[in-house]
Amino acid sequence: MEDFCLEAVAEKQGTPFGVLSLLSLPTERFAKNYFYAGTTGPVHCLRLEFEYDGVRIPPDHPKALIDCGGEKVRRNRDAELKLSALLDLPPLQNLTKVYHWVDKSDPRSGWKSCRTEQEWLLFVELTLPVLEAQGWRIEMDASFELSVHSPEGWYVDLEETAGGSFHAKVGFELSNRRINILPFLLERLHGGKPLDYLLLDDGRRVSIPPERIDLLTASLLELLDKDALKAGGESVEIPWIRAMELARLRDLEDFQAELPEVLKEKAARLALVTDAPKVRKPRALKADLRDYQRQGLNWLQLLRDAGFGAVLADDMGLGKTVQALAHILVEKQAGRMDAPCLIVAPTSVLYNWEAEAKKFAPSLNVHVSHGAGRADHFEDFANHDLIVTSYPLLARDGEELLKHRFHLLILDEAQFIRNHKTIAARIVRLFDAHQRIALTGTPLENNLDELWSLFSFVMPGLLGTHGVFRRYFRWPIERAGNGVVRGVLARRIAPFTLRRTKDEVVKELPPKTEMIHRIELTLAQKELYETVRAASEDRVREAVKGKGLARSHIIVLDALLKMRQVCCHPQLLKLESARDIFESAKLEALREMLHEMVPEGRRVLIFSQFTSMLKLIEDTLKEHGVDYVKITGSTKDRKTPVADFQAGKVPVFLISLKAGGTGLNLTAADTVIHFDPWWNPAAESQATDRAYRIGQDKPVFVYKFIASGTVEETILEMQERKRGLIDGLLGDQKEALAKWGEADLDDLFKPLESESGKIWKR
Secondary structure: OHHHHHHHHHOEEOOOEEEEEEEEEOHHHOOEOOOOOOOOOOEEEEEEEEEEOOEEEOOOOOOOEEEEOOEEEEOOHHHHHHHHHOOOOOOOEEHHHHOOOEOOOOOOOOOEEOOOHHHHHHHHHHHHHHHHHOOOEEEEOOOOOOOEEOOOEEEEEEEEOOOOOEEEEEEEEEOOEEEEOHHHHHHHHHHOOOOOEEEOOOOOEEEOOHHHHHHHHHHOHHHHOOOOEOHHHOOEEEOHHHHHHHHHHHHHOOEEEEOOHHHHHHHHHHHHHHHOOOOOOOOOOOOOOOHHHHHHHHHHHHHHHHOOOEEEOOOOOOOHHHHHHHHHHHHHHOOOOOOOEEEEEOHHHHHHHHHHHHHHOOOOOEEEOOOOOHHHHHHHHHHOOEEEEEHHHHHHHHHHHOOOEEEEEEEEOHHHHOOOOOHHHHHHOOOEEEEEEEEOOOOOOOOHHHHHHHHHHHOOOOOOOHHHHHHHHHHHHHOOOOHHHHHHHHHHHHHHEEOOOOOOOHHHOOOEEEEEEEEOOOHHHHHHHHHHHHHHHHHHHHHHHHHOOHHHHHHHHHHHHHHHHHHHOHHHOOOHHHOOOOOOHHHHHHHHHHHHHHHHOOOEEEEEOOHHHHHHHHHHHHHOOOOEEEEOOOOOOOHHHHHHHHOOOOOEEEEEHHHHOOOOOOOOOOEEEEOOOOOOHHHHHHHHOOOOOOOOOOOEEEEEEEEOOOHHHHHHHHHHHOHHHHHHHOOOHHHHHOOOOHHHHHHHOOOOEOOOOOEOOO
8 A cells, every 4th residue: 555655656747749760771671561572772761759758659659657767657648649640741651651561560660751752851841840849859860861951151263264254163061061053053944943952972962042042043144054064064154244243142142252363353343333432523514513423423433444334323303414424524534535425315305415515514515416417427426525316316327326436325214225126225235335324214114124125235244135034033023022033133233223312312402403304396396386487477577567576566475475385285276287286295205204203203293374285284194194183274173182282192283374373382292394484484483482482391303394496495595695575575565575676586586497407498
């Protein structure tokens, strides 16, 4: 009785721990049944045991009490069943179901196994770590042949060749041994099989994280060539720009790398892109550069010195043009400009470049290659500093232009080559230029193909061929959301791309920035303009001859009105000759600007004194899915559109002069567009002040659309030259016109110049 009491006191309830042992045993260790047909090779198996206070037992242990060092421990059957249940899920199966020849009499017949090597590897890599985290003890016997190792470190070896390229080796370290991964990558790329692990020559398997495979594949597109590996399969030959990218893995991805001296020098130079050495502002630049613009100039100069192209992708209004002109002036001042610079721009802004160069870089000899007589000047290109042409003309003039070498080749609004299949995109890639520069506020709009097209011009080869780029960059990023590949692409283009948004440089911006946006009329508009101008001039001259200028103001104003309407849109004219002309250079320029501004989050006011013009703009906005509100003289509810705009419900507000020139508070706006100029500068300023007023906490950009060479440009010039005359034109016209003379009429009604520089003839 006393012994029984002592035994009962010594017994306690136990808590089991699961123990898994992985082994590979020879076939002779097993009892065999009649299915055995001389099978050879090891048997991979998993043994389950339960551990109580240091003592292990198999699941089929017959006793309920276990002797643990003199102490009796009662097994917890429920806990054991729960642990066992975790192993009843795929891919594990009973050993006899995988190896049918193992007889059930064998004591190991209740062990577990997997049907395939791949299932084993997935179990080892994915399931075992989870079980271990839950408290299981995992033991991998030395005999187990399906163990998976992890790399202990990564390395890059780069060796310069006689031709300036590099031999690259990339791999990992394991047990003080370097393993070259390039042959395995090549097999993966061309064999079409996923590289889940590497099987080394000593039988060991090494697990490679998928993100590391994506990183190396995207970084070594040269491996897409089946014969990429050199003799012995040790290295791949890559250009220096790719070697630079691999070298950067040393800092970005914890790779060990010993770099050749020449690569160290290039790496050091490229590392300066975020803080490029300062360049002195060129003496001939007639502008004060803001800090971010100086940074842009420094960056352009650094890339030029290193032989790289550049994508300057600042927001609209931040001065990409003046940065480019400063860059050109530095080159000229340093004596490096041994050939002219070529600017390719949309037709609508060709003469804007000429005007900006005249304003900020008057020392540059500028030639606009445009119009019927442009071929007469092809041979004279070398006599100019700056040649300006348009994207549409590349198709016609490409053969002649390609005969010339250019110091700088600059694409303005470079999104025009977003489709790499267009003639313009193909031609610009053929030019011979020391440096290629793309200016664009929207380097990427719809898909990554646009980025490839841009860089196929700026840095040919940087992103591989189009097909390779789609397979290894676009589809993994756009379809699979692969962040590793996105990171590789971002790093690859980062040194050659500079983008500042207006929010980033807001502290450097003045409260209000005004810009003249000169726009070239379409050919049909020019012909109509010249017809209206000539007929109007005849009537004005006749009226002035009969009753004097002061008493002819109604005829003068009517003539000016018709000419201004042509500048806006031919459909504003109630003339038979304008009925079938639907082209408007200004409307197209507005569409392009809004296409860039709206995605940037700009809030835009558009003013016109013609309500019929606002209706045409309205139709264009609807066509392109841009939300807007509008106020004209017929608008009864003014509160709702103002409230919707101020609340951020719509990005665009259309406003007529008469209805919205005063009395509106629209401080949500950061951009003002004057579609047609108002001859009274005070009235124009009043409209601008709808946005630029007390309560405005953002810089305001003001764009004035001016049709080049027309009465609009004449009035703009006269605002500065004879401000008093213009101020009074729409006020006390008689007093104003009394101060006018024949010379002023000559200016107002001067014929358009053709692109060849000759007077337009009807």
